[in-house]
Amino acid sequence: MPTQEHMKQVLQAYIDAFNAGDAAAITGLYAEDAVVEDPVGNPQLVGRAAIEEFYTGAIAGGAKLGLDGPIRGSHGDRAAMAFTIDVPGLRIRAIDVMTFGADGKIVRMDAHWGPDDIEKT
Amino acid sequence: MPTQEHMKQVLQAYIDAFNAGDAAAITGLYAEDAVVEDPVGNPQLVGRAAIEEFYTGAIAGGAKLGLDGPIRGSHGDRAAMAFTIDVPGLRIRAIDVMTFGADGKIVRMDAHWGPDDIEKT
Numbered sequence: 001m002p003t004q005e006h007m008k009q010v011l012q013a014y015i016d017a018f019n020a021g022d023a024a025a026i027t028g029l030y031a032e033d034a035v036v037e038d039p040v041g042n043p044q045l046v047g048r049a050a051i052e053e054f055y056t057g058a059i060a061g062g063a064k065l066g067l068d069g070p071i072r073g074s075h076g077d078r079a080a081m082a083f084t085i086d087v088p089g090l091r092i093r094a095i096d097v098m099t100f101g102a103d104g105k106i107v108r109m110d111a112h113w114g115p116d117d118i119e120k121t
Numbered sequence: 122m123p124t125q126e127h128m129k130q131v132l133q134a135y136i137d138a139f140n141a142g143d144a145a146a147i148t149g150l151y152a153e154d155a156v157v158e159d160p161v162g163n164p165q166l167v168g169r170a171a172i173e174e175f176y177t178g179a180i181a182g183g184a185k186l187g188l189d190g191p192i193r194g195s196h197g198d199r200a201a202m203a204f205t206i207d208v209p210g211l212r213i214r215a216i217d218v219m220t221f222g223a224d225g226k227i228v229r230m231d232a233h234w235g236p237d238d239i240e241k242t
């Protein structure tokens with residue numbers, strides 16, 4: 001199981017790579033067959049090709065991420081973070097939970113945000 | 122599936138009941154056969170009797186909860202919140218994810234906090 005320190009570094013790297021506009025770097029944090037459900041309740045993306053396409057689109061839309069507080073770990077294979085996504089004209093408040101494989105890659109990401117978590121800015 | 126509004130009200134009621142010292146009220150937010158994994162990676166509690174015992178102990182320990190930001194919903198049956206737990210001498214930062222049943226009760230709670238998310242105060 002990855003260390004707490006490793007998982008938190010990966011979540012911070014996710015934020016930093018997103019804000020640097022580097023979809024390939026974000027995708028590299030995921031396992032080859034990783035699953036992304038963003039938001040929870042929508043169809044899942046499976047595999048790095050679909051995941052990279054998703055982040056490429058989000059970055060092209062001008063989204064920037066800001067942490068709302070410290071990244072949390074667990075006593076297991078998961079870490080979580082609360083953050084705010086600023087897109088031109090919109091603000092979305094989300095909580096992502098990442099599940100890790102033994103090799104330290106993200107195997108699953110669940111993004112918690114709903115229709116009511118979006119406001120116009 | 123419960124509405125976003127309902128799920129967020131339940132998470133707020135959870136915080137309020139905890140801070141009021143009302144373990145029975147918290148337990149009543151859960152389904153009879155609900156599962157609590159707090160923290161993620163530790164053995165699960167199953168059923169209301171075990172859940173009420175858990176919250177009774179936490180409340181007796183003097184813990185108080187404060188939200189770190191708005192409660193998040195989803196496009197499905199889950200809601201999440203980032204919060205800080207102040208216990209005399211300790212501060213724990215956690216992110217809880219609640220999964221709901223069709224009747225609006227919590228069927229599963231996952232609490233994300235690790236050994237590094239505790240600081241002495």
